[in-house]
Amino acid sequence: xxxxxxxxxxxxxxxxxxxxxxxxxxxxxxxxxxxxxxxxxxxxxxxxxxxxxxxxxxxxxxxxxxxxxxxxxxxxxxxxxxxxxxxxxxxxxxxxxxxxxxxxxxxxxxxxxxxxxxxxxxxxxxxxxxxxxxxxxxxxxxxxxxxxxxxxxxxxxxxxxxxxxxxxxxxxxxxxxxx
Ligand SMILES: [Zn+2]
Numbered sequence: 001x002x003x004x005x006x007x008x009x010x011x012x013x014x015x016x017x018x019x020x021x022x023x024x025x026x027x028x029x030x031x032x033x034x035x036x037x038x039x040x041x042x043x044x045x046x047x048x049x050x051x052x053x054x055x056x057x058x059x060x061x062x063x064x065x066x067x068x069x070x071x072x073x074x075x076x077x078x079x080x081x082x083x084x085x086x087x088x089x090x091x092x093x094x095x096x097x098x099x100x101x102x103x104x105x106x107x108x109x110x111x112x113x114x115x116x117x118x119x120x121x122x123x124x125x126x127x128x129x130x131x132x133x134x135x136x137x138x139x140x141x142x143x144x145x146x147x148x149x150x151x152x153x154x155x156x157x158x159x160x161x162x163x164x165x166x167x168x169x170x171x172x173x174x175x176x177x178x179x
Pocket of ligand 1: 075137144
């Protein structure tokens with residue numbers, strides 16, 4: 001059960017019918033898109049997924065994904081550990097039409113007839129949504145903060161604002177509100 005990849009060719013509707021569950025600790029090497037953004041070294045992603053059929057007869061995948069990942073601090077370029085958490089709340093649907101009719105609190109996973117799903121990719125998709133675009137140490141722990149301040153005292157009063165200005169969603173929000 002531990003350190004094994006999830007099924008790569010899963011019949012997710014069958015898993016839901018028999019209320020399967022997966023509790024696993026995956027090595028990030030099984031999740032190449034996550035592996036690409038973390039630093040070298042053994043790192044794990046904890047998975048707790050339950051398949052079920054809800055009271056509307058919709059087949060669902062629910063659970064949690066947790067990981068502590070080592071990435072590069074974008075201020076000092078030293079490793080920084082980030083905790084990433086994702087709540088999974090997926091409904092297995094046949095097509096876009098059915099997806100539109102879903103309750104708002106779940107996301108569609110569109111799976112055609114006889115289509116098999118790579119559960120590692122599902123986990124990656126969910127987890128990637130929760131990984132920040134850029135990561136930093138706390139200013140007090142970051143070697144870059146001290147260097148930054150001593151090299152450029154004029155901007156020492158605003159390093160903490162950096163994370164917000166580089167957030168693509170705040171840019172999007174300001175575009176929307178600025179019309
Ligand atoms: Zn740093």
